[in-house]
Structure formats: C-alpha cells, structure tokens
Amino acid sequence: MSIPLSWYLILAAALFCIGLFGVLSRKNAIAILLGVELMLNAVNINLVAFWRYLDPVQVAGQVFAIIVFAVAAAEVAVGLALIISIYRRRNTVVADEVDLMKW
Amino acid sequence: MSTETIIWVLPLPPLLAFFLIVLFTNKYKALSHSIAVGAAGLSWLGSMVVFIRALGVHEFGKEVFESTVNWLPTGSSWFQIGVRIDPLSAVTLFFVAWTVLMIFIYSIGYHNFGQPKGDHDHAGLPPHGATLADEKGHKHTVLSIEPMYSRFFAFIGLFAFGMFTLVVSNNLLTMFVGWEVMGLCSYLLIGFWYGKESARNAAIKAFITTRVGDVFMLLGVAWLYSYTGTLNFREIFRPEILEAMGNTMAFPALAMRFPALYPFLSSFSVAGAIGILLFIGTVGKSAQWPLHVWLPDAMEGPTPVSAMIHAATMVSAGVYAALRMFPLLHADQSGDALTIVAFIGAFTAIFAATIAVAQNDIKRVLAYSTISQLGFMIAALGVGAYVAAAFHLVTHAFFKALLFLGSGSVIHGMEHGVLHTGDHSVDPQNMFNMGGLRKKMPITFWTFLIGGFALSGFPVLTAGFWSKDEILADAFGHGHLAVFITLAVAAFLTAFYTMRQITLTFLGEPRTKESEHAHETPWTMTVPLIILAVFAVGYGWVGMSEHLTGGLVPNWFHEFVGGTLAEVPEAAPFSIIPLLTSLFVALGGLFFGWLAYRKVESPAQDKLQIPVLKNKWYFDELYNFLFIRPAYWISEQFTYKFMDSTVIDGILHTVGRAALGLGHGLRNYFDKPVINEFIGDGTGNLVKKAGGGLRRIQVGRVQAYMVASMVVVIIVAVAYYLLVM
Numbered sequence: 001m002s003i004p005l006s007w008y009l010i011l012a013a014a015l016f017c018i019g020l021f022g023v024l025s026r027k028n029a030i031a032i033l034l035g036v037e038l039m040l041n042a043v044n045i046n047l048v049a050f051w052r053y054l055d056p057v058q059v060a061g062q063v064f065a066i067i068v069f070a071v072a073a074a075e076v077a078v079g080l081a082l083i084i085s086i087y088r089r090r091n092t093v094v095a096d097e098v099d100l101m102k103w
Numbered sequence: 104m105s106t107e108t109i110i111w112v113l114p115l116p117p118l119l120a121f122f123l124i125v126l127f128t129n130k131y132k133a134l135s136h137s138i139a140v141g142a143a144g145l146s147w148l149g150s151m152v153v154f155i156r157a158l159g160v161h162e163f164g165k166e167v168f169e170s171t172v173n174w175l176p177t178g179s180s181w182f183q184i185g186v187r188i189d190p191l192s193a194v195t196l197f198f199v200a201w202t203v204l205m206i207f208i209y210s211i212g213y214h215n216f217g218q219p220k221g222d223h224d225h226a227g228l229p230p231h232g233a234t235l236a237d238e239k240g241h242k243h244t245v246l247s248i249e250p251m252y253s254r255f256f257a258f259i260g261l262f263a264f265g266m267f268t269l270v271v272s273n274n275l276l277t278m279f280v281g282w283e284v285m286g287l288c289s290y291l292l293i294g295f296w297y298g299k300e301s302a303r304n305a306a307i308k309a310f311i312t313t314r315v316g317d318v319f320m321l322l323g324v325a326w327l328y329s330y331t332g333t334l335n336f337r338e339i340f341r342p343e344i345l346e347a348m349g350n351t352m353a354f355p356a357l358a359m360r361f362p363a364l365y366p367f368l369s370s371f372s373v374a375g376a377i378g379i380l381l382f383i384g385t386v387g388k389s390a391q392w393p394l395h396v397w398l399p400d401a402m403e404g405p406t407p408v409s410a411m412i413h414a415a416t417m418v419s420a421g422v423y424a425a426l427r428m429f430p431l432l433h434a435d436q437s438g439d440a441l442t443i444v445a446f447i448g449a450f451t452a453i454f455a456a457t458i459a460v461a462q463n464d465i466k467r468v469l470a471y472s473t474i475s476q477l478g479f480m481i482a483a484l485g486v487g488a489y490v491a492a493a494f495h496l497v498t499h500a501f502f503k504a505l506l507f508l509g510s511g512s513v514i515h516g517m518e519h520g521v522l523h524t525g526d527h528s529v530d531p532q533n534m535f536n537m538g539g540l541r542k543k544m545p546i547t548f549w550t551f552l553i554g555g556f557a558l559s560g561f562p563v564l565t566a567g568f569w570s571k572d573e574i575l576a577d578a579f580g581h582g583h584l585a586v587f588i589t590l591a592v593a594a595f596l597t598a599f600y601t602m603r604q605i606t607l608t609f610l611g612e613p614r615t616k617e618s619e620h621a622h623e624t625p626w627t628m629t630v631p632l633i634i635l636a637v638f639a640v641g642y643g644w645v646g647m648s649e650h651l652t653g654g655l656v657p658n659w660f661h662e663f664v665g666g667t668l669a670e671v672p673e674a675a676p677f678s679i680i681p682l683l684t685s686l687f688v689a690l691g692g693l694f695f696g697w698l699a700y701r702k703v704e705s706p707a708q709d710k711l712q713i714p715v716l717k718n719k720w721y722f723d724e725l726y727n728f729l730f731i732r733p734a735y736w737i738s739e740q741f742t743y744k745f746m747d748s749t750v751i752d753g754i755l756h757t758v759g760r761a762a763l764g765l766g767h768g769l770r771n772y773f774d775k776p777v778i779n780e781f782i783g784d785g786t787g788n789l790v791k792k793a794g795g796g797l798r799r800i801q802v803g804r805v806q807a808y809m810v811a812s813m814v815v816v817i818i819v820a821v822a823y824y825l826l827v828m
Contacts, residue, residue: 024806024813032806099803 008049016042029086029093033079040072106156107170110186113149113196114267114281116142117260124257135253136211139260143207146267150200157193164190164666169273169337183335187273191493191667194660195270195423198497201638202415202504203263205631209508210259210407212627213515214249221247227298229405232522244522246515249405255295259411262288266416270423275324275334278424282320282388285417286313292412293404305400312397316387320424323380330373340430348374349434375435381428382444389421389477392451396722398474402466406511409466413473414503422480422496429489430668445485449589452478454720456596460603461716463706464532465510468604472558473503475593479574482586488577493664494646495574498566501642502557505635509551512624512632513537513608516544520617529617534604535706539613543621548609550632555605557639559598560689566643568689573648575681591684598692599699606700614704648677 015038022035044065051061087093120142128134153168160166171185188196219233224247233247249255265284272278294306328334331344338344352358353376358368385391390398390413398418402409412418425432425444432440452475459471476499483492517531529536541548557567571594578587613619623629646660703709715721802808 020813024810095806096804098805 005049005053008045012042012045012049015039015045027094027096029083029095029098030080032095033076033083036079037072037076040068040075044068106153106168106188107186109149109153110168110188110271111170113146113153113271114264116145117263117267120260121257121264124253124260129253129257132216132248132252135256136207136216139256140204140207140211142260143204143263146263147200147204150196150267153188154193154197154200157188157190162666163193163663164668171273171335182276183274183333184277185273185335186271187336188271189667190664191423191426192270194493194497194664195419196267198500198638198642199266199270199416199419202500202635203266203411205635206407206411206415206504206508207256207259207263209410209511209628209631210255210405212625213405213407213511214252214255215246216248216252216627218246218248221250224250225298226250227296229296229299232518244525246519246522251295255292255405258288258291258295259407262292262411262416266420269420273336275327275336275339278427279321279324282384282420282424283317285412285420286310286317286388289313289401289412289417292408293401295404295408299403301400302403305397305403309397309401312394313387316384316394319380320384320387323377323384326373326380327377330377336427345374345430345434348372348377348431349436370437370439372435372437374431375437375440378428378432378435378440379443382425382432382440382447385421385425385481386447387421388424389418389481390474391421391447391478391481392454392474393722395451395455395474396719396726399467399470399719402464402470406466406507406514409470410504410507410511413470414507415500418473418477419496419500422477422484422492425481425484426489426493426496429484432484433487441485441487443485445482445583445586448478448481448483448485449586449593450478451475452482452593453589453596454478456593456600457716458719459600460596460711461709461713463534464530465513465534465537465604465608466507466532468534468600469503469506469510472506472597472600475597476503476558479571479590479593482590483574483577486578486581486583486586488574488581489668490661490665491570491573491577494660495570498557498570498639498642498646501635502554502565502567502639505550505554505632505639506558508628508632508635509547509554512544512547512628513540513551513621515624515628516540516547516621517617519622520615520620523620524616526617529615531617534607535704536615537608537613537618537621538611538615539609540618540621541609543613543618544623546623546629546632550629550636551609552605553636554639555601556693557643559601559693560594560685561693562686562689564643565640566638568685569643569646569648571689572682572685573646575685576648576678579678579681579684587681587684591688594685595688595692598689599696602693602696603700606697607703610697611701 019035019038019040019042022038023032024035026032026035047061047065047068051058051065055061083093086098090098092098117139120138123138124135128138157163157168167187167189169185169187171183173181174184175182215230219235221230221233224230228250230247230249232244234242234244236242262285265281265288267281268284269278269281272281290306290310293309294302296302297306324334327339330348331339333339349372351373352369353371353373354368358365361368387394398413401413404412432444435441455471455474455478459468459475462468462471476495480492480495480499483489483495514531517537521527521529521531553565557565559565560568560571562568575587575590575594578590613621646658648658699711700709706712718724800811
C-alpha cells in the first residue's frame with residue numbers, strides 16, 4: 001500500500017520547523033532568506049500532498065504550489081537585492097548589525 | 104358724497120401731499136408745489152361744501168354732523184374716534200381752509216419760484232440771490248429760489264393735515280394727535296433754515312415751551328378719561344356729567360390730609376381742575392403768559408410759516424381747544440377756573456401789547472400783537488363771552504394772516520432792494536430801514552393798511568372792530584370791570600403800535616437806499632393778500648351787534664356759533680360805554696401812533712425804546728435764570744457729574760473690576776492649574792511617559808520581533824484551541 005498522508009504532513013512540519021529555526025537563529029541575512037525558502041517549500045509539500053490525497057481531480061492545489069514558487073522566486077530576488085544594498089552601505093550581512101530602527 | 108364722508112376725508116389730501124413730496128417729487132419743484140396747493144385746494148373745497156351744508160341746517164347746533172367708528176377695544180366696550188362739525192368747528196373750518204389755501208399759494212411767490220438758482224445758496228440757509236447778466240453784459244443781482252423748496256411744501260402740507268384733523272375731531276384724543284402733529288411741524292418749520300443758529304434755537308425753544316403746556320394737557324385728558332370713561336365731546340358735555348364734575352372736589356384726599364388748606368383745596372372741582380389742565384395746553388399753544396416766550400422767536404421761520412403758525416392755525420388751535428373746553432370751565436361751581444382764564448388772558452393782552460410798542464422788527468411787532476390778540480380771546484372766554492371769543496378768533500385769523508403775509512411781502516420787497524444795492528448789512532426786517540413803501544408796493548400797502556385797521560378795530564368798516572367791540576361789551580356787560588379796563592388799554596396800545604408800524608413802514612419818505620429800490624411782489628403773493636383783505640373787512644359784517652344796527656341786520660354769527668352750547672349765551676345788555684371806549688381806543692390809538700411816528704427817522708428819536716419794553720420785560724432773561732441755567736446746572740452737576748460719572752460709571756467700573764477679578768481668579772486657579780497643567784500638559788506627559796516605557800520593547804533586532812510574534816501566535820493558537828475547541 002502507499003504511504004499515508006500523515007507522513008507527508010510530518011515531513012512538511014519538520015521542514016517548516018527547520019526553516020523557522022534557521023530564520024530565528026541564524027545571524028547571516030542570506031541564511032535567514034534560505035530559512036524562509038525552506039518554510040515556503042514546506043508549505044508547498046502540504047499543498048501538493050493535500051491535493052493528491054483529498055481532491056486529485058481538481059488542479060487547484062497544483063496551481064497554488066506554482067504561485068508559491070513564483071512568489072518565492074520574487075521574494076528571493078527582492079530579498080537578495082536588499083541584502084546586497086545593505087551590504088554596500090554597511091559592509092555587513094549580519095541581521096543584528098542592521099539596527100537603524102532601534103530606540 | 105355724504106357730508107360725514109367729506110368730513111372724514113377732508114384732512115387727508117395735505118397728508119397725502121406730504122408723503123408724495125417727501126417720497127417721490129422732492130426734486131421737482133413745480134410738481135411739488137402743484138401737489139401741495141392742489142391738496143390744500145381739495146381740503147378747501149371739502150371745507151366749503153361742509154360749511155355751506157352746515158348753513159343749510161336749521162338750528163345746526165342741535166343737529167350737528169357727527170360720525171364715529173370703533174377704534175380701540177377697551178375691555179367690553181370700544182374707544183371711539185370720529186369727526187364732528189358743529190357751529191364752532193364749522194366757522195373754524197371756514198377760516199382755516201381759506202387761510203391755509205392762501206398761505207400755500209403765497210408760499211410759491213415767497214420762495215421765489217421761477218427765479219434762478221442762487222450763486223452760493225445752501226440747503227438750510229435763506230437764499231442769497233443770484234447774479235444775472237443781461238445782453239449788454241451788465242450784471243445785476245436778483246432773488247434766487249429757495250434751495251429746499253419742495254421740503255417746505257411737504258412740511259406745510261403735514262401742518263395743514265394736523266390743523267384739519269384738530270378741527271374735525273369729535274374727541275380729545277384725535278384732537279390731541281392733530282395738536283401734536285402741528286407741534287412737530289412748527290418745530291420743523293421754525294427751524295426750516297437750520298443753518299442759522301438762531302433758527303435752531305428758536306425751533307427748540309418753541310418745541311420745549313409748548314411741550315410744557317402739552318404735558319399738562321395730556322394730564323388733563325387722562326384725568327378726564329379716567330373720570331368719565333370717554334373723550335367724546337358730546338359725552339363729556341352732557342349736562343349731568345358736567346354737573347357731577349362741577350360739584351365733585353378735585354383733591355378730596357389732599358384736602359382731608361391738610362385741614363389748614365381745606366378752604367383753598369375744596370374750591371377746586373374736578374371740572375375746574377381738568378379744565379385748567381387743558382387750558383395750560385392752550386397757554387402753551389397760544390403763547391399766553393407765562394408760556395409766551397417762544398412765539399416771537401418763532402419769527403425765525405419763513406414768513407408764510409409765521410402766518411400759518413402764528414396767525415391762522417396753530418395759535419388759533421389753542422384758543423379753539425379752550426373754546427371747546429368752555430363748558431368744562433363753565434361747569435366749575437366756584438367760578439375760579441374762569442377767573443384764572445380771564446386773568447391770564449387780560450394780563451397777556453396788555454403785557455404783550457406793551458412789548459409790541461418797542462419792537463423794531465416788522466415781524467416781531469406782529470408776533471407780540473398776536474400774543475396780545477390771543478389774550479383778548481382768552482380773556483373773553485374767561486368772562487364767559489364764548490361767542491365773542493370765537494368771533495375774534497375768526498376775524499383775527501384773517502387779518503393777522505393778512506398782516507403776516509403783508510409783512511412777508513414787505514420783507515421780500517426790501518430784500519429786492521438789498522440785492523440791488525448789495526449792502527447785506529441792512530436788515531430787511533427792521534422798520535427803521537423802510538419808509539415810503541406805499542409808492543413802491545401799492546398792493547401790499549393797501550392790503551396791509553386794511554389788515555392793520557382791522558387789527559386796530561377801525562370803526563364800522565373792519566372785522567376787528569366788531570369782534571373787539573363785542574369782547575369789550577361782554578366784559579363790561581358781565582361786570583368784569585378790571586378785565587374791561589385792561590383790555591381797553593391793550594386795545595389802545597394795539598391801535599398805537601399798528602399805526603406806528605404802518606407809519607414807519609409805508610408812510611413818509613424812504614430812509615434807506617434799499618427801501619428806495621423795493622419792489623412790488625409777484626401776483627402769487629399779492630392775490631392772497633387781496634383775498635384775505637376782503638375777509639378782513641367783510642367777515643365782520645356777519646357778526647354786527649344788533650344794538651348798533653338797530654336790529655336791521657341779524658347778528659348771524661352770534662345765533663350760529665352760540666348754538667354750539669347747550670344754552671345759547673345771552674348777548675350782553677347794551678351800554679354806550681364800551682362802544683364809546685372801543686371807538687376812542689381805536690381812533691385815538693391810530694391817531695397818536697401816526698402823530699408820534701410821522702417824523703421819527705431813527706430808533707434814537709423813538710421815545711418808547713424803553714429798555715424794559717425792548718427787552719420784553721426781561722422774561723427771556725428771567726427764564727434763563729430760573730429754568731435754563733438751573734437745568735444746565737442740574738445736568739452738569741447732577742446728571743453728568745453725579746449720576747453719570749459717579750453712579751453709573753461707578754457701577755460700570757465696579758462691574759468691570761469684578762469681572763476682571765473673576766477673570767484673574769479663573770485664570771490663576773482654574774485655567775492654569777486645571778486646564779493647562781492637568782489636562783493639557785498632563786495628557787502630553789502621560790503619552791510621553793507611556794511612549795518612553797514602551798519604546799524599550801523596540802530592540803531593533805528583526806529576529807527578536809519574529810520570536811515575539813511567534814510567541815504571540817502560539818499563545819493565541821493555544822488559547823483558541825483550549826477555549827473554542
């Protein structure tokens with residue numbers, strides 16, 4: 001028999017937690033961005049898994065996954081552009097050192 | 104139209120003319136005077152129709168024209184106003200209509216209609232004359248048109264309305280309204296040339312002096328109304344009401360309070376007290392002593408105004424009102440009221456006559472003469488000679504209007520002379536600047552002579568003789584010897600100063616260049632003179648004493664006017680003494696007047712320029728001392744310094760200081776601590792401190808925010824799970 005849905009969901013949750021941990025713990029801004037990507041892909045796994053197990057006739061799940069890819073790509077492009085811009089000005093990519101908004 | 108309707112609408116045309124001129128036609132001089140004269144003509148026509156219809160009624164005194172309407176609701180009944188023409192008002196209406204119309208027409212000429220505009224004339228000042236150049240380039244000065252021409256006609260229109268209203272009223276209220284309208288117009292017209300200070304002062308003097316009388320009159324009206332509940336003449340003069348008023352004490356409470364004064368106070372009956380109060384109104388209006396001072400000063404107005412106010416209408420209105428109130432005065436049981444009236448009249452008659460002797464201004468002589476003649480009428484009333492007073496009222500109105508208009512004509516002619524010579528220092532009203540005008544102004548001379556002879560009581564021919572003789576006969580016949588003698592002396596003086604005036608003005612040779620160049624006035628001025636002269640002679644014939652004519656001609660006036668009263672007064676028994684007296688005083692006065700002044704050239708040669716007479720017995724100075732200076736003193740010391748500066752300003756300052764203190768208190772103890780510091784600054788500080796505290800959570804590390812938001816999400820999720828699931 002095939003693999004049950006819960007396994008996929010556990011995988012996705014694990015991947016999401018790894019991404020979240022990366023986002024919260026890493027000092028490097030690029031690493032934070034990588035964490036975000038992991039979280040997005042965890043979501044994608046969920047979307048595709050739900051589509052396959054619950055409603056394989058419709059294409060909506062796949063469409064959502066593709067939209068998330070596109071958004072992730074755009075987000076990475078913008079995020080990297082911001083990081084490069086910050087690096088040029090402050091000569092750092094460490095998130096803690098970018099503290100202009102601090103009181 | 105029914106007679107009553109005519110009487111109702113009779114006073115209205117002049118009022119309409121007033122509004123038309125004031126509102127619309129002020130700019131158009133010819134239109135304005137046409138409207139005014141037309142209106143006076145309509146009223147004249149109405150008056151004549153009413154008069155003629157009144158003549159046609161047999162025993163008119165018992166069947167008068169009367170009509171009333173409900174006006175004001177007073178509780179369950181109505182206050183009624185209405186019109187009434189009885190024999191007295193019919194003859195009054197007759198002379199008022201004639202003189203008013205004549206004066207309106209005369210005013211056209213007097214105010215130089217048709218003449219060019221003056222070179223430097225201003226509204227509020229008499230015209231100064233205009234310079235004209237003829238074809239040869241020769242310049243000469245002519246009279247110029249009055250700058251406020253239309254305004255004058257508007258005012259005299261309103262004035263005529265007041266007089267007609269007064270005459271046709273059947274009650275004291277509308278009569279008083281007409282009375283006051285005339286008071287206002289008198290003020291406006293005396294002050295017509297308001298650019299002159301003397302005219303302004305004279306206007307104020309006239310208004311205030313007559314006001315003194317009017318206040319008492321109003322008191323009398325109010326008392327009468329509260330006593331009888333009506334102001335209608337017919338109601339008031341019912342025999343039973345008159346008798347009740349005549350027998351009731353006027354001041355019972357006062358007499359009880361002061362027993363010492365009881366005999367004095369108890370002699371006043373209600374009828375007498377009210378009658379005297381109303382009579383004080385007459386004293387003011389007819390310029391009787393002691394309220395006579397305004398009338399001579401009123402000569403500041405244009406001459407038609409002098410004729411209108413001081414001869415034909417307003418002063419006559421005073422006597423007319425006194426005649427109307429005669430039954431009331433007569434009802435006084437003690438007779439004191441009539442004695443007071445007789446005294447005031449006789450005293451005024453002689454008092455004013457003595458002043459007139461020493462006046463040099465042609466109009467002032469006539470002014471004092473008017474006061475004196477009004478005194479004759481009042482004295483006649485006081486001795487009970489009701490008809491004689493009414494008769495003299497009518498004849499006097501005609502010949503005095505004639506004399507005033509004649510003097511205006513003389514002044515006008517003299518102004519012509521003044522403009523010709525260009526010497527403006529010559530007073531065109533001073534009789535010593537005249538002389539010999541009979542040749543220059545023949546129509547004026549002859550008419551003035553007729554008027555003057557009528558005033559003097561020239562025997563048989565003139566109206567003044569018949570009316571004055573009747574007064575003297577009545578005074579003698581009713582046993583009032585003191586009044587008779589006083590009036591006889593006054594009549595002598597009257598003839599004397601009249602002849603003095605005629606002699607100085609018209610006879611002899613011209614004393615100045617100005618009088619040499621005097622000029623007869625235009626027809627608009629001379630025609631009224633001629634018409635009035637006809638009445639000054641002819642009107643006397645309707646009231647010829649039957650004793651003198653031997654009963655050939657009935658004394659129509661006596662029969663007619665006497666019917667106004669419930670009981671027709673008896674004509675005084677015939678006596679030769681008053682007749683001889685009036686013959687002597689008239690002819691003697693005229694003769695001595697001519698004898699004394701035929702050769703007088705200047706005031707220095709005039710032996711009668713006695714200071715006390717010249718200064719009018721110092722009454723102006725006396726009143727100045729008694730009333731005007733104290734009034735100024737009171738207004739300065741009490742009203743201004745005490746009342747205004749101390750009391751009122753003190754109250755205001757106290758209020759101001761209190762408000763200031765309150766403001767300070769509020770500012771220091773409420774606004775600053777509560778509003779500013781607690782609410783205003785407190786809110787700011789609170790927000791600032793809250794912000795200062797809260798800012799510490801803004802650590803600036805993006806991951807710290809994320810942790811915080813994750814914690815919050817977890818908490819919310821757990822809480823949601825626990826609470827909802």
